[in-house]
Amino acid sequence: MKVKNKFIYQGMARITCVMLFALLVMPAASAWSAEVGWQKVIDDGFNIGDRDPTNWRNCDKICTGCDPLQPAKCATTCRKEFFCAGPWRSYPWPDGEIVGGAYLYLSTYGASQPLHPSQVRKGWALWQWEVQTSGVYKVEVMYRPTHNRSPDADYYIMALKQLGVLDGMTPQKNIEINQRYTGPLSSSGWLTLGSFSYYKGQVAAVGLWAHDDTYSDEADAVRWTLLEKLSDPVQALPGANLLLIGPGQTK
Numbered sequence: 001m002k003v004k005n006k007f008i009y010q011g012m013a014r015i016t017c018v019m020l021f022a023l024l025v026m027p028a029a030s031a032w033s034a035e036v037g038w039q040k041v042i043d044d045g046f047n048i049g050d051r052d053p054t055n056w057r058n059c060d061k062i063c064t065g066c067d068p069l070q071p072a073k074c075a076t077t078c079r080k081e082f083f084c085a086g087p088w089r090s091y092p093w094p095d096g097e098i099v100g101g102a103y104l105y106l107s108t109y110g111a112s113q114p115l116h117p118s119q120v121r122k123g124w125a126l127w128q129w130e131v132q133t134s135g136v137y138k139v140e141v142m143y144r145p146t147h148n149r150s151p152d153a154d155y156y157i158m159a160l161k162q163l164g165v166l167d168g169m170t171p172q173k174n175i176e177i178n179q180r181y182t183g184p185l186s187s188s189g190w191l192t193l194g195s196f197s198y199y200k201g202q203v204a205a206v207g208l209w210a211h212d213d214t215y216s217d218e219a220d221a222v223r224w225t226l227l228e229k230l231s232d233p234v235q236a237l238p239g240a241n242l243l244l245i246g247p248g249q250t251k
């Protein structure tokens with residue numbers, strides 16, 4: 001009997017310890033707040049090691065049923081930090097010069113011949129994350145310029161109401177970037193698109209929409225850096241009409 005009671009007491013003690021630990025940890029997690037200088041980096045996530053051997057339909061491995069002509073429209077709402085649609089192929093390049101050892105580029109690979117302009121190199125890519133700390137963030141994109149990239153890569157800086165949902169959103173800014181050698185970057189690196197205010201509960205997002213031409217856009221990574229903290233909103237803010245702090249700058 002004593003042995004049985006001993007096991008009961010030990011079990012209760014373990015449960016009590018677990019509950020105390022949860023009480024100590026949970027408030028800390030919900031109160032997490034980033035400090036100035038904190039960075040959020042989202043990569044396209046593909047690399048030469050784990051890609052499909054055919055390197056084709058890469059975006060289908062993230063979320064399925066996404067429409068190459070309608071940004072963020074998939075069969076079900078996609079909550080992944082990076083997702084895309086269209087004929088994006090992965091290309092390996094040294095980590096450090098770009099992010100994660102590879103980047104994506106729109107390709108005519110696999111397209112039926114003869115190529116029709118309305119069908120080739122049409123697609124989009126989206127980087128997104130849920131903001132925990134209200135503040136002004138610098139927004140940068142990474143890419144590697146080459147002669148065969150797009151001179152007209154259309155980036156959109158946005159604040160969404162929910163992950164993967166563009167409905168009711170007005171872009172904070174649209175910037176056309178020349179991703180060739182003649183553009184703002186002479187080599188791989190971060191290019192600043194501007195600084196923007198985001199509030200806790202919003203989804204910070206950058207979209208790369210490639211529907212307006214048949215050039216080959218490149219998609220690699222996006223980085224947000226907290227420059228200044230702001231007070232949390234009293235109520236949840238809609239994903240629009242946010243303060244634009246400064247114009248886009250080259251690095």
Ligand SMILES: [Ca+2]
Nearest residue numbers: 099100102103
């Ligand atoms: Ca990458």
Ligand SMILES: [Ca+2]
Nearest residue numbers: 152153154213
């Ligand atoms: Ca374009």
